[in-house]
Amino acid sequence: MKLGVIPGDGIGIDVTAEALRVLDAVLPGVEKIDYDLGAARYLRTGEILPDSVLHEVRGHDAILLGAIGDPSVPPGVLERDLLLRLRFELDHYVNLRPAKLYPGVATPLGGAPEIDFVVYREGTEGPYTGNGGVLRRATPNEVATEVSVNTAFGVERVVRAAFRKAQSREKKRLTLVHKTNVLKFAGGLWQRTVDAVGAEFPEVTVDYNHVDAVMIHLVTHPERYDVIVTDNLFGDIVTDLAAAVCGGIGLAASANLNPDRQSPSMFEPVHGSAPDIAGQDKADPTAAVLSVALMLDHLGEAEAAAKIESVVRDDLAKRDPENPGGTREIGERLAAAAAA
Amino acid sequence: MKLGVIPGDGIGIDVTAEALRVLDAVLPGVEKIDYDLGAARYLRTGEILPDSVLHEVRGHDAILLGAIGDPSVPPGVLERDLLLRLRFELDHYVNLRPAKLYPGVATPLGGAPEIDFVVYREGTEGPYTGNGGVLRRATPNEVATEVSVNTAFGVERVVRAAFRKAQSREKKRLTLVHKTNVLKFAGGLWQRTVDAVGAEFPEVTVDYNHVDAVMIHLVTHPERYDVIVTDNLFGDIVTDLAAAVCGGIGLAASANLNPDRQSPSMFEPVHGSAPDIAGQDKADPTAAVLSVALMLDHLGEAEAAAKIESVVRDDLAKRDPENPGGTREIGERLAAAAAA
Ligand SMILES: CC(C)[C@H](C(=O)O)[C@@H](O)C(=O)O
Ligand SMILES: CC(C)[C@H](C(=O)O)[C@@H](O)C(=O)O
Numbered sequence: 001m002k003l004g005v006i007p008g009d010g011i012g013i014d015v016t017a018e019a020l021r022v023l024d025a026v027l028p029g030v031e032k033i034d035y036d037l038g039a040a041r042y043l044r045t046g047e048i049l050p051d052s053v054l055h056e057v058r059g060h061d062a063i064l065l066g067a068i069g070d071p072s073v074p075p076g077v078l079e080r081d082l083l084l085r086l087r088f089e090l091d092h093y094v095n096l097r098p099a100k101l102y103p104g105v106a107t108p109l110g111g112a113p114e115i116d117f118v119v120y121r122e123g124t125e126g127p128y129t130g131n132g133g134v135l136r137r138a139t140p141n142e143v144a145t146e147v148s149v150n151t152a153f154g155v156e157r158v159v160r161a162a163f164r165k166a167q168s169r170e171k172k173r174l175t176l177v178h179k180t181n182v183l184k185f186a187g188g189l190w191q192r193t194v195d196a197v198g199a200e201f202p203e204v205t206v207d208y209n210h211v212d213a214v215m216i217h218l219v220t221h222p223e224r225y226d227v228i229v230t231d232n233l234f235g236d237i238v239t240d241l242a243a244a245v246c247g248g249i250g251l252a253a254s255a256n257l258n259p260d261r262q263s264p265s266m267f268e269p270v271h272g273s274a275p276d277i278a279g280q281d282k283a284d285p286t287a288a289v290l291s292v293a294l295m296l297d298h299l300g301e302a303e304a305a306a307k308i309e310s311v312v313r314d315d316l317a318k319r320d321p322e323n324p325g326g327t328r329e330i331g332e333r334l335a336a337a338a339a340a
Numbered sequence: 341m342k343l344g345v346i347p348g349d350g351i352g353i354d355v356t357a358e359a360l361r362v363l364d365a366v367l368p369g370v371e372k373i374d375y376d377l378g379a380a381r382y383l384r385t386g387e388i389l390p391d392s393v394l395h396e397v398r399g400h401d402a403i404l405l406g407a408i409g410d411p412s413v414p415p416g417v418l419e420r421d422l423l424l425r426l427r428f429e430l431d432h433y434v435n436l437r438p439a440k441l442y443p444g445v446a447t448p449l450g451g452a453p454e455i456d457f458v459v460y461r462e463g464t465e466g467p468y469t470g471n472g473g474v475l476r477r478a479t480p481n482e483v484a485t486e487v488s489v490n491t492a493f494g495v496e497r498v499v500r501a502a503f504r505k506a507q508s509r510e511k512k513r514l515t516l517v518h519k520t521n522v523l524k525f526a527g528g529l530w531q532r533t534v535d536a537v538g539a540e541f542p543e544v545t546v547d548y549n550h551v552d553a554v555m556i557h558l559v560t561h562p563e564r565y566d567v568i569v570t571d572n573l574f575g576d577i578v579t580d581l582a583a584a585v586c587g588g589i590g591l592a593a594s595a596n597l598n599p600d601r602q603s604p605s606m607f608e609p610v611h612g613s614a615p616d617i618a619g620q621d622k623a624d625p626t627a628a629v630l631s632v633a634l635m636l637d638h639l640g641e642a643e644a645a646a647k648i649e650s651v652v653r654d655d656l657a658k659r660d661p662e663n664p665g666g667t668r669e670i671g672e673r674l675a676a677a678a679a680a
Pocket of ligand 1: 080083
């Protein structure tokens, strides 16, 4: 197994080291190729994602990414030309983000609601395509547009993947999240696709929620969700709220999948590079570690993946919320437990 | 003062009756013209918003709206051709939504965080313009687009209104909410506009948050916000989460303002028509009542507005959360207190 590693910027570097430590503990001998991509390289050389690197990365089995972004680079440049470019070039059409409240983890909602759902966020279209433009820039008559592009091809494949997942789960519930009452063109395509694909999955109960209603449900009745399928932008928004109610962004893992395996999938914590705490042994590496579990699962190493998840679950149940330990300490604790 | 009243559908009818009861108690003698618009009229006559009605309504001082939408009408039809059409035709470019956690109100977050901010949601552009289209509908090659249209004219006027508001408040903080790292065309216009207008308001502290980060902050540190300015769709999403953390959609008021007074402004609770509980004396009319307070404030009746807010505040502090009373009982209680 050949793994491309892109620690990236800020705490991305800190948490990736620990994620690899746990990987080595649970599955020794994975070959890792490190890529120096992110703010430092950009500032040094002007390069963001050279074609040669992209070409090389295509040959690997998977990519582990830390986080991208630094205040010394204009906002959006690295996000778009590195992170989003990887997702688009490698056709990561399923951005999978589990939302699970582990026992013992404090949620801002208080109590211990049963939260255990997965979001299938479309990863290669919608408002993320970069379509749009600016007319009469910086004049009183400026017009700026953003075009959300949605294709039957793109919507159908993520919807089908979400239905397959729903079919495999106990509750077998799928909720389409959109804003069909306003965005009637894209909304129509999404709704018709869910209706059509749903007919092939008669055991799955299908539901629809407007994205604004999801805001309310996620803080009042998060247990109602099982599998959510949604577009790229709504998925971005909904998964951060989901992470927040599941104890915070320090625990939220994600997978950028090409389920057809025509290119390597990419695994990354949902959190950003948090430059304010970078290199200070403060970041929680748990989200990165759980992203390794998603990776192993995708690569057919179900046992190793389950081992990591159970080790994390045990650790979270025992953690002192006031004093969970530093980045390295948590990583070493998880690695030791995973090796045992 | 001449008030156009559109109770609309479902619980819109229930709560509007109580909102008017409180209005009469605090400011007797307002002339009211009732409009039969919504699902019932549409199903009876096929009409949604006849031009003659729109023309008449333009002549009033303000509009009070209950809620729009019914399962017997295809989703989106009434929302777009009645509610959104009113907002667009009457040029309601500020959709103002206060988020305040009143003493004694239970928040799903637990505890009693200090939440007191206002959202200035743009109301006449963005992804709500209906721009976009469908190509090769219902074929495997379908392409559906949605175009977010943002103009310097449209962005500047809502940003300026938000800065004026921030300037008048104690904390004098303004946060732009967008997704500039992905939506670079629209994001650029919004960010440059905030920078330029901000230069005229040196006392206001300006901040920026990505919409996904707001999801986290609103459930962990909602007290950080004072005035939020954002686009039509992000505003829709953020204000429902804000309502949820402030005790629920039953308390969230909103104003669709034309601050230049070239057309009547429109006041409505944030909640929908909730057909499942319509006509059952179950809906909380408080959001509609608070919308009347926003209306009176806009119309220069600051004292009457303050009276309603203080009566609501007192009532909320004393309410039994398990048994707040029915729609009518709450309305009568508030009206009696307002008349005293
Ligand atoms: C950094 C940004 C481009 C990215 C996104 O919007 O997808 C991030 O928020 C995420 O959710 O992975
Ligand atoms: C009903 C719908 C069109 C409307 C909107 O999206 O603006 C509603 O959600 C709101 O927030 O007032």
